[in-house]
Amino acid sequence: MNLVSFNAYRSLGVPGVRYIKPEHLFREQALLRHADWVLFPETWQVNSLVYGLGARVFPALPGYHLGYDKIEMTRAFWTVCPAHVPETLILPPTETSLEAAEEQLGYPMVGKQPRNARGQGVFLLADRQALQAFAAREDRLYLQEYLPIDRDLRVVWLGDRVISAYWRHGAEGSFHNNVAQGGRIEFTDVPCAALELVERIATRLGLDHAGFDLARVHGHWYVLEFNLLFGNEALNQAGIRLGGFIHDWLRRQSDNDGPDNSPTPWPIAS
Known part of the structure; x- marks a missing residue:
């Protein structure tokens, strides 16, 4: 496959990808027009790539259309999982x-x-x-x-499957559970019900790259949001490298008749 990426960090481990700087979008139109996939464009680039150059982008368009704004995201959640929205x-x-x-x-x-x-x-x-x-x-x-929780669940969705999930415990006295703000990571005892909810939402919305945040209150799951460009720190700790999953997903999308040789997801379900 002929792959071009605008984000070198997020394309690590993807075989054969060529990186170009985002500001060179219009200078490199010939290269982009002949690419099989354009990886990780910035939001401002997407319309020009898809509608102007006819490029296939990863992550898929729904992630860009919904993931940039929590209001748009919530309205989509109201249509596909209203009982699970705070x-x-x-x-x-x-x-x-x-x-x-x-x-x-x-x-x-x-x-x-x-x-x-x-x-x-x-x-x-x-x-x-x-x-x-x-x-x-x-x-x-x-x-x-306000949901009375001391942790939330991050579920990483890539392609058409969950590849990892982990609890994020907030630092003592902190309102936030994010790893970027000191949250502690725990990979054990991830309920299957949460993974099934993410699978249903992501499939309905056409997402292929997202980090979902969920909370459980009195046994009921709420979806808080998803991040199109989620943090990789916890995945790195678990030894999970996304490049192979991304490459396999793009290959399968390019050739739907090909065998499924995707990497084995890290075992997460309890």
């Missing part, structure tokens, strides 16, 4: 909206900036003063019910 309000930053949020969600509640990741832009709002301060900074309010 109570969420998407409102204009008005006084009427604040009153509605207080009535429906109560305190504490969680405020999230729609276009942020790695635990950034997520705030625990304990009272009216905190809610007003959050609303003053935002063009749109994205507010969720």
Whole structure:
């Protein structure tokens, strides 16, 4: 396969890939037009690649269309798994909206900036003063019910399968469980029900590269979000290298009649 990537780090281990700098998109049009796959374009590049050059991109388009904004993502979740979405309000930053949020969600509640990741832009709002301060900074309010959890589950989906999953325990006294913010990783006792939920959501939405974050409250699973470009630190600790999985998925997509020789996923289910 003729593979071109705009992200050298995320393409590590993918055989035969050629890297070009994102800013050279228009300079390298001939190369891109003849590529079988273009890997890890930046969001601003996707429309030009797909609609202008007719390129096949990885990750797939749904990940870019939904993954860049938590509001768009949540609306998609409402269509495919509404029972597994925390109570969420998407409102204009008005006084009427604040009153509605207080009535429906109560305190504490969680405020999230729609276009942020790695635990950034997520705030625990304990009272009216905190809610007003959050609303003053935002063009749109994205507010969720507070879930009483001390850990969440990251499920890594690549191609058409789960390849890993692990718990993320928040540092003591921290509201965030993200590894990037000090979360502790645990690979044991991952429930199959969570993996099955991710499989259903990812398949319905047409995702082929995503790190899903889930929470369990009183035995019920909630999907919080997915990250198109998820962190690899935990996977590296487990000895999981994504390059082989990516290459095999692209090969299978290019030749659906070929045998399934994909790497064996790391054993995760309890």
